[in-house]
Structures are given as C-alpha cells and as structure tokens.
Amino acid sequence: MVSHRGRGPTIRDVARRAGVSAATVSRVLNDSPLVVEPTRARVRAAVDELGYRMNATARTLSLGRATAVGVVVPFFTTHSVIERLRGVVARLSGYGQRGYDLLLFDVEAPAQRADAMRDLADRNRVAGLLIVSLPIFDAEIDALQRDELPAVLLDVRHPRLPRVVVDNVRGGELAAEHLLAKGHSRIGFVGDHPTNAYGFTSSEDRRRGFGAALERAGNRLDPALQRFGLADREEAEVLTRSLLGRSSPPTAIFAASDLQAIGVLKGCEAMGARVPEDVAVIGFDDVDLAEIVGLTTIRQPLRESGEQAADLLIAAIEDGVDDPVEEVQQLTVVERRTT
Amino acid sequence: MVSHRGRGPTIRDVARRAGVSAATVSRVLNDSPLVVEPTRARVRAAVDELGYRMNATARTLSLGRATAVGVVVPFFTTHSVIERLRGVVARLSGYGQRGYDLLLFDVEAPAQRADAMRDLADRNRVAGLLIVSLPIFDAEIDALQRDELPAVLLDVRHPRLPRVVVDNVRGGELAAEHLLAKGHSRIGFVGDHPTNAYGFTSSEDRRRGFGAALERAGNRLDPALQRFGLADREEAEVLTRSLLGRSSPPTAIFAASDLQAIGVLKGCEAMGARVPEDVAVIGFDDVDLAEIVGLTTIRQPLRESGEQAADLLIAAIEDGVDDPVEEVQQLTVVERRTT
DNA sequence: CTGAAAGCGCTTACAG
DNA sequence: CTGAAAGCGCTTACAG
Structure with a gap:
C-alpha cells in the first residue's frame, strides 16, 4: 500500500472513514457551500482522527495553479x-x-x-x-x-x-539639498559603474538627480569628484581614498547606497579625514547599518x-x-x- | 485544449511530435539507458522544437518526492x-x-x-x-x-x-582567555535570558564556558556583573548602561552575539565609557557588522x-x-x- | 446535496 | 528497446 516513503492518509482514506465519496471530502476541504452540515462534521471528524493533511502537490497539479x-x-x-x-x-x-x-x-x-x-x-x-x-x-x-x-x-x-x-532622481536631489543646506560646495559622488552587467540604474538615477539639483543651485557635480565602481564596501573605500588624495578634495560625499557610504567612511578614516568636520557623508537606503554607524542617509521604506x-x-x-x-x-x- | 492558464506543451505533445510514446519521452528526459540513440535524438529535437519544459509538480506527484x-x-x-x-x-x-x-x-x-x-x-x-x-x-x-x-x-x-x-562552551572559554590575557579581572556578561520561548541555548552555553574559564584562572563571573535580556541591540544597550552605572563597573564585557555587542558598544558610548580604554568588548559570530565597527569577536564560520x-x-x-x-x-x- | 468519472502531467512496472 | 496502462492525490463538471 504505502509505496514511496510513508505517505500519510489520502482523501480516499478520509472518505472511507467518513462514509462519503472523495469528491465530498474535497468539497469540505475547499469550503464548498454545497455540502450539508452533518456531512461536513463527519468529514471533519475523519480528518482529525486520521490526522489527514492535504497534499499540496496533487492540489497544484489538479488545479493548474x-x-x-x-x-x-x-x-x-x-x-x-x-x-x-x-x-x-x-x-x-x-x-x-x-x-x-x-x-x-x-x-x-x-x-x-x-x-x-x-x-x-x-x-x-x-x-x-x-x-x-x-x-x-x-x-x-x-x-x-x-x-x-x-x-x-x-x-x-x-x-x-x-x-x-x-523616485531615485528625487532621492539624489534630496541628498544634494541636504548637503547644500549644510554649506558644502565641493561635493563628491561615489556610486556604481554607469553601465553594469545587471543593468542596475538606481545609482545613476540618484547621481543624475544629485547633479541636477546642484546645478539648479548654481553649483555643479564636478566630473573630477565622481568615482564609480562595484556596489560594495571595499571598492567604495578605495574610490574614496582616491577622492581624498586630490589636491582639493571634496568636503562632502554622496554615496549611492549605505553600503558604499560605509566604505566611504572607512576611506575617510584611512585618510585621516574627520567626519563630518573634514568631510560630510550621506548615503542612501537607511539599512540597519546606517543607524548603527550613525550615517546620515536618504531613507526608503525597504x-x-x-x-x-x-x-x-x-x-x-x-x-x-x-x-x-x-x-x-x-x-x-x-x-x-x-x- | 489549453484549459487553465496557457500551459505549455506536455510530454504527450512531445511524444506525438517525435512519433513515440509518452513513456519513451519520459525515459529520455530521465536519462534512462533503455532508449536507443536515434530515438533519443528525435525526442530531444521535439523537445527543442516545442520548447518543452517538464512540469515539476507532476513529476513530484508521480515520484512521490x-x-x-x-x-x-x-x-x-x-x-x-x-x-x-x-x-x-x-x-x-x-x-x-x-x-x-x-x-x-x-x-x-x-x-x-x-x-x-x-x-x-x-x-x-x-x-x-x-x-x-x-x-x-x-x-x-x-x-x-x-x-x-x-x-x-x-x-x-x-x-x-x-x-x-x-562548540559554544569552548567559544565562551576563548572569550575569557582573550580578556584575561588582556589583563582584565572585573568582567561582565550580556546575553539572552537563560530560558526563552524558543529554547535557544547558545547564549547560556557561551556564558557557561566563559564562567568556567574565568574560574579556572582563579577569577570568576560575578553574578552581579551579568545581565540578561532579549537577543537584540536595544536591549543589550540598556543592560550595558545598568552594568556601567554600578559603583564598580566591569572593565570588560563579553556579549553573547555580535548584535548584542553592538548594543554594548552603544551603551558604553552613552555612558561616556571609552572602548577599549575604559571597557573592552568582545562579541560572538563575526557577522559583517563586526568588521564594520571593528569589533573583536569569536568567529564562527557562518x-x-x-x-x-x-x-x-x-x-x-x-x-x-x-x-x-x-x-x-x-x-x-x-x-x-x-x- | 452527493457520487462516479475523467483529468491534471508525469513515471514505471509489465508485456512484448 | 518501446508502448499501453495504471497510478500519484487531488478537483470539478456532469448526472442524479
């Protein structure tokens, strides 16, 4: 009887026990209004006694979904x-x-x-x-x-x-507005490569909004203050070192994600730049890490x-x-x- | 024909196309050695032409696994x-x-x-x-x-x-040995409630090993320097404040997990205690967070x-x-x- | 309101 | 080596 591995009772076992047909058991299981109460009760009792549990695979196959x-x-x-x-x-x-x-x-x-x-x-x-x-x-x-x-x-x-x-573009604007309000004018950006194998575009959208807002304020996102790399911490750290190694480094950096912002923070530390005194850092996402390290960021409700x-x-x-x-x-x- | 939602071709369609039975198609699909090469080829061709993909649900039901x-x-x-x-x-x-x-x-x-x-x-x-x-x-x-x-x-x-x-007990010992080697003698612990609804025991095991190692070194885990709570950051922070609010606070704290250790760090910060000068902190797990915040910890290969x-x-x-x-x-x- | 029967798309003894 | 048939455990028109 029990062929593969100890399968449990099936709908037929329940039917037999309750003295009804498998169709009726199925109807009860699916809350069909067609079944009269006394019958339902008998079926339910049989289900309990047998410890019957529906086989989802069979159901899926039968239903087609x-x-x-x-x-x-x-x-x-x-x-x-x-x-x-x-x-x-x-x-x-x-x-x-x-x-x-x-x-x-x-x-x-x-x-x-x-x-x-x-x-x-x-x-x-x-x-x-x-x-x-x-x-x-x-x-x-x-x-x-x-x-x-x-x-x-x-x-x-x-x-x-x-x-x-x-709205990632808008997010970039918010970041720019925040930094501008803090009085920064030499502002850098660390984000993903504009083109990447996955086709991710968030970083670029954020950068565009960021740049546009800066320009609207009579400022601009200097191409020399932009760095692009993989969306990870280590890479962001490296990029930040290069940014801060310039003769006139940025006083603020917008990172395309919190993860990258953490890398930026590490980069600042490595270069001996105090945050936020020497360079301000703002990220994007507000993952739990952001709160832990005290990172200012653009929050999206993840x-x-x-x-x-x-x-x-x-x-x-x-x-x-x-x-x-x-x-x-x-x-x-x-x-x-x-x- | 197509009843539910546009189901794709079935094994029967492939069979018809290849001029064989469904059984043969199934055999080819399952790499049965029974089928002779020319037949296999025909079936494979039909599979490709039709873009056939096996229905995993049916297979599961039939196989029973x-x-x-x-x-x-x-x-x-x-x-x-x-x-x-x-x-x-x-x-x-x-x-x-x-x-x-x-x-x-x-x-x-x-x-x-x-x-x-x-x-x-x-x-x-x-x-x-x-x-x-x-x-x-x-x-x-x-x-x-x-x-x-x-x-x-x-x-x-x-x-x-x-x-x-x-070996969580051993992990606790390692933590104790590390702290002892650093010269600490008034050592605290922050971990999970010894009994909790899930029955988690890691925290207790770690604490036991920790305490045992201290005793072996002629020291001890003073019950007054232990704090228990939920396994989260906020709670660990609160517990740490209470620990550091004592007249003679511990000079080192072992947290049962990195997450809790982060809370401990926050607690230290809130109480104005410098880490590691005033109090040393060691965690457990070595999650990515640990590296980010520079936390000393017991690493387990997660x-x-x-x-x-x-x-x-x-x-x-x-x-x-x-x-x-x-x-x-x-x-x-x-x-x-x-x- | 309930049952018998066919069907969902596979697999696999059983014959040949 | 290949096919016809039964079966996996459900659901659901179709009758009654």
Missing part, C-alpha cells in the same frame, strides 16, 4: 534586499488559509538571472513572481504574459508590470516596499488585478552624525 | 542567519541537473515554529528539511522519521539528527556552516546517508579594536 510564490533576488546578502524580503515574507505567510510558500531564487551572476526566470515561470510551480531589483527584458515579459503568470516588480521599473519603486509588492502580487494572483500600476514610495532624509 | 528543500529559519533578518542561509543557497543551486528549489519558512514567533514544521513535513512538497537555530522536539523527529523525511540541523544539536554545530549543512542534507536525500553525524566547526578569536 501553485500555492507558492517565486521571489527572485540579486545578492541575497545585501542588507537592502534582505530588508525588502522580510516585508515580503511577513506578508506572504499571513495570506489566505495557509498563506503562500516562498520559493527563493538568488541571482549572484547575470547569467543566473535568465535561468531563474525560466525555471520559475515555466515549471508552473509558482502562482506568481516577485522580481526584486533586477531589470527585466521585454521578451521575458512576453513569456510571462503568454503563461498568464502574474508578476510584480520591486525596485525595478517597467511600464508593462505592476511595480513598487522609489520593509514596507516588500509588503506592498507582496500585496500587489497577491491581488494579481487572487483577483486577477494586474494593471501595471506604479506605487512610488516616499523618501526622507534621515540626519545623523555624518553630516 | 519533491525537488525542493525546506529551510526553516528564525528571525529572517538576523545577520548570522542570513549569512548561514547564503551558504545554503549557494550550495543548493549548484546541485544536480537543476539543483533544488528552496522553500523558505520564517519563524518570527514560537508558535509559528510548529506550523512551519508540520507544513513542510506533511505536505510532502519538500525532499528534505534544513532547520536553522531552532531546537527541535522528539515528537517532531518522530514525525519526520515516520515520513522518512531527511532532516539536517544547523546551529542546533540533537543526537538523532545530522547537524552542523559549533557561511560555511550553511554549505556544510546543505551538503549533509543533499547526501541524506540522494544517497540515503542519514547517520546522525555531528560536524563541529572551528572557532577563532578575531581581534579588532574593541579589546
């Missing part, structure tokens, strides 16, 4: 991604009777991206897709729509898909963004709502000790 | 957990033809723990379970073994299950622990290896600026 949600994230350990994911996790586990399972895909190299998208989309093990911070191609959207697979973007903007984003994106996805899955809405989240400057 | 691995973690955002998870993720995606999917369960409250275990174990959507940092009950192990569900523990010790752990645990689980799943081995990882003290 999964109860899991696929989440694709880059660099699983980035603080901002984790913070977003936390919002997603919190939301997902709260939904529906038993919530959605969360299938996690980490993309550590550009090539893995395509694999993840295809795996998740085509194998129909997933009721929807949440794509975090990874630019998506039109061909991929075509594929998703062909499969009628709901998808939501988080921290990525594409006109054809619902998305939760932030956790909330995950919650909102999850909500959008659930709406798309359960109610078929998939207008490509754009939810733009609020940015605020959080002043701490580095400016 | 899943291709996903369930990972249960507490407090998804704790740095140490994330770091471990990263190792798991890296390992899982590398295995087999297409690797294992990762089903993530976050336990934010003790009650969720049971739900997660049951959901994952019973619904047989998962080929194995990786339990991180969460103590497991005998009844749960019984259930797992009844279902023949492979399970591996990470940062938890139970004699009946394979596990990857660290990422590697995830990799090892994943390896054990895969071995259990694929080769049926499930002797309850215990892999004990190396601890080292990393001296930075706080001692």
